[in-house]
Amino acid sequence: MKETKIFEKPKSMVDVTTHYCPGCTHGVAHRLVAEIIDELGIQEKTVAVAPVGCAVFLYNYINVDAYEAAHGRAPAVASACKRLLPDHIVFSYQGDGDLASIGMAEIVHAANRGEHITVVFLNNAIYGMTGGQMAPTTLVGQKATTCPLGRDPKLAGYPIRMCEMLSTLQAPAYIARVSVAKPKYTLKAKEALRKAFQTQIDGKGFSFVEILSTCPTNWGLRPVDATNWLEEHMMPEFPLGEFKTPA
Amino acid sequence: MGKRFLMKGNEALAEAAIHAGCKYFFGYPITPQNEIPEYMSKKLPEIGGVYLQAESEVAAINMIFGAAGTGKRVMTSSSSPGVSLMSEGISYIAGAELPCVLMNIMRGGPGLGGILPSQSDYFQATRGGGHGDYRLLVLAPSTVQEAVDLTMLAFDLAEKYRSPVMILADGFMGQMMEAVEFNETHMDGLPDPAEWAVGYMKQRGSRALVKSLYLDPEELEAHNWKLQAKYAEMTKNEKRHESYLADDAEILIAAYGTVARIARTAINELRAEGVKVGLFRPISLFPFPYEPLEALPKSVKQILTVEMSCGQMIEDIRLGVGKDMPVSMYGRVGGMTPSVEEIKDQVRKALGR
Numbered sequence: 269m270k271e272t273k274i275f276e277k278p279k280s281m282v283d284v285t286t287h288y289c290p291g292c293t294h295g296v297a298h299r300l301v302a303e304i305i306d307e308l309g310i311q312e313k314t315v316a317v318a319p320v321g322c323a324v325f326l327y328n329y330i331n332v333d334a335y336e337a338a339h340g341r342a343p344a345v346a347s348a349c350k351r352l353l354p355d356h357i358v359f360s361y362q363g364d365g366d367l368a369s370i371g372m373a374e375i376v377h378a379a380n381r382g383e384h385i386t387v388v389f390l391n392n393a394i395y396g397m398t399g400g401q402m403a404p405t406t407l408v409g410q411k412a413t414t415c416p417l418g419r420d421p422k423l424a425g426y427p428i429r430m431c432e433m434l435s436t437l438q439a440p441a442y443i444a445r446v447s448v449a450k451p452k453y454t455l456k457a458k459e460a461l462r463k464a465f466q467t468q469i470d471g472k473g474f475s476f477v478e479i480l481s482t483c484p485t486n487w488g489l490r491p492v493d494a495t496n497w498l499e500e501h502m503m504p505e506f507p508l509g510e511f512k513t514p515a
Numbered sequence: 516m517g518k519r520f521l522m523k524g525n526e527a528l529a530e531a532a533i534h535a536g537c538k539y540f541f542g543y544p545i546t547p548q549n550e551i552p553e554y555m556s557k558k559l560p561e562i563g564g565v566y567l568q569a570e571s572e573v574a575a576i577n578m579i580f581g582a583a584g585t586g587k588r589v590m591t592s593s594s595s596p597g598v599s600l601m602s603e604g605i606s607y608i609a610g611a612e613l614p615c616v617l618m619n620i621m622r623g624g625p626g627l628g629g630i631l632p633s634q635s636d637y638f639q640a641t642r643g644g645g646h647g648d649y650r651l652l653v654l655a656p657s658t659v660q661e662a663v664d665l666t667m668l669a670f671d672l673a674e675k676y677r678s679p680v681m682i683l684a685d686g687f688m689g690q691m692m693e694a695v696e697f698n699e700t701h702m703d704g705l706p707d708p709a710e711w712a713v714g715y716m717k718q719r720g721s722r723a724l725v726k727s728l729y730l731d732p733e734e735l736e737a738h739n740w741k742l743q744a745k746y747a748e749m750t751k752n753e754k755r756h757e758s759y760l761a762d763d764a765e766i767l768i769a770a771y772g773t774v775a776r777i778a779r780t781a782i783n784e785l786r787a788e789g790v791k792v793g794l795f796r797p798i799s800l801f802p803f804p805y806e807p808l809e810a811l812p813k814s815v816k817q818i819l820t821v822e823m824s825c826g827q828m829i830e831d832i833r834l835g836v837g838k839d840m841p842v843s844m845y846g847r848v849g850g851m852t853p854s855v856e857e858i859k860d861q862v863r864k865a866l867g868r
């Protein structure tokens with residue numbers, strides 16, 4: 269019988285065990301990015317900018333030129349890199365604390381300048397790396413170590429919807445929200461990532477993909493329950509879809 | 516002699532950077548250094564470079580991190596409050612061993628302070644500012660011509676040591692107009708960015724990593740020792756100073772930057788009166804030129820440090836001369852400048868005349 273290969277590690281992915289917790293979807297998002305890099309044939313001219321957060325070791329898993337940026341500053345690092353290396357494909361990969369809290373100014377201004385970079389924004393509604401503190405994306409009522417009774421909007425406001433916010437700007441070319449919680453969403457996530465990177469390759473401007481993601485460890489849920497919780501609670505708050513597409 | 520141009524200090528600094536091959540500038544407006552970004556915003560696009568106004572100094576220094584990681588010559592400039600905001604990024608740049616040139620055209624602090632010249636960021640420049648065991652190579656020009664020459668040197672040194680280099684000047688020098696010439700210099704044997712920078716993966720056959728993170732304590736310790744070895748090398752090779760009429764002096768004025776210039780006039784006038792006074796002027800503030808202070812001429816009986824601060828460089832002077840040599844201090848701050856007359860009075864007072 270002839271053998272057909274149905275599963276293969278992406279070429280640009282390093283063959284090591286990740287440091288992610290069981291059931292964490294950071295790994296899935298990494299893999300999708302690596303698959304897109306392979307499929308577009310851009311490994312040798314791609315530059316990754318890793319955040320401070322659980323994805324800080326992104327560069328250990330995706331084998332491309334890479335920076336490890338200061339907390340929140342990845343869009344500034346990526347903007348400058350792309351301006352100096354316009355023939356390269358530059359992307360940042362950032363968590364919700366990194367991008368929507370400490371790095372809010374950098375992401376808004378990179379988007380507003382229409383920088384020709386791609387931003388992969390992993391929203392897990394929590395500060396994963398530091399042990400489960402409240403994030404700007406934490407849902408109302410969701411418990412975190414710094415809001416043990418659940419997020420109270422009177423004290424801490426409401427979850428920030430980055431895609432909607434950035435879509436008010438004129439410059440960004442592609443903005444989409446996807447998820448990797450279940451296979452049916454993951455396929456769409458990959459398509460959005462492909463469009464985002466293609467937007468950059470085509471010189472059409474700033475592209476942004478928000479990926480709703482799980483943090484079973486800090487949500488205090490088992491991996492499968494976490495994917496269900498994401499569907500039930502995060503998706504109504506952060507609706508999936510494309511918010512902006514290039515002309 | 517080359518062609519001479521009458522230029523404002525800030526513009527001369529910017530032009531010198533361009534002569535040094537810097538085509539990339541990232542910054543945020545702040546008085547009294549605005550002529551630098553303004554000049555760059557006009558000139559860099561003309562030569563195929565990039566001028567980008569960042570949304571803040573925080574963003575600007577992280578843009579420098581991204582730009583310097585490509586191994587090209589890049590710079591930013593700011594003034595005191597802006598440099599405070601940049602300090603985190605400077606620490607990352609030092610940790611990741613990226614070459615770049617930073618300019619601080621100092622103004623009075625603390626806090627928002629004022630917009631007039633000051634030298635009160637000496638500690639920040641030479642003792643850190645950001646976190647961690649890192650050092651900046653700090654050069655302090657005293658004339659616009661020297662600012663031009665040191666800026667060109669700064670780009671070479673940044674590459675030689677893969678380290679951020681700071682030009683520490685004050686608002687006076689930024690605003691002063693002087694005739695300058697641009698004598699380009701080229702240091703031999705500088706490292707090839709293709710060996711370490713991003714953007715060469717295809718050529719090199721392996722990727723580059725620009726980072727300051729070492730979670731394994733043994734690795735981080737080794738990284739720190741590597742940085743320290745580099746700082747030791749700088750200390751061996753890059754100390755610069757000027758002595759003026761020091762050989763027979765009874766009293767030495769220690770001053771840097773604009774103040775050294777004022778002190779020089781005071782010294783000339785005092786010498787005409789027969790007062791044996793000289794000048795010690797550090798040009799590199801890190802590494803600090805301690806040796807001339809350790810081996811002062813026998814005639815020198817005391818030191819008068821003059822600064823536009825409440826007394827910062829004086830700590831290095833004391834480290835250099837040891838505890839047996841009397842060191843006194845005269846400072847004006849907040850944008851006030853010591854005058855020639857004030858310095859002369861201080862010298863006479865110190866000598867008991």
Ligand SMILES: Cc1ncc(C[n+]2csc(CCOP(=O)(O)OP(=O)(O)O)c2C)c(N)n1
Pocket residue numbers: 320321322323339362363364365366367390392394395396397398403
């Ligand atoms: C300037 C600074 N402040 C705080 C921290 C600590 N810190 C590290 S990761 C992190 C939060 C990361 O959360 P997020 O961006 O949501 O990433 P996740 O781990 O959830 O993927 C914080 C606050 C830091 N490294 N630097």
Ligand code: SF4
Pocket residue numbers: 287288289291292293294322392396397482483484485486
């Ligand atoms: S803490 Fe959360 S985000 Fe971080 S690796 Fe674990 S599950 Fe993933």
Ligand SMILES: [Mg+2]
Pocket residue numbers: 363364365390391392393394395396403
């Ligand atoms: Mg998070």
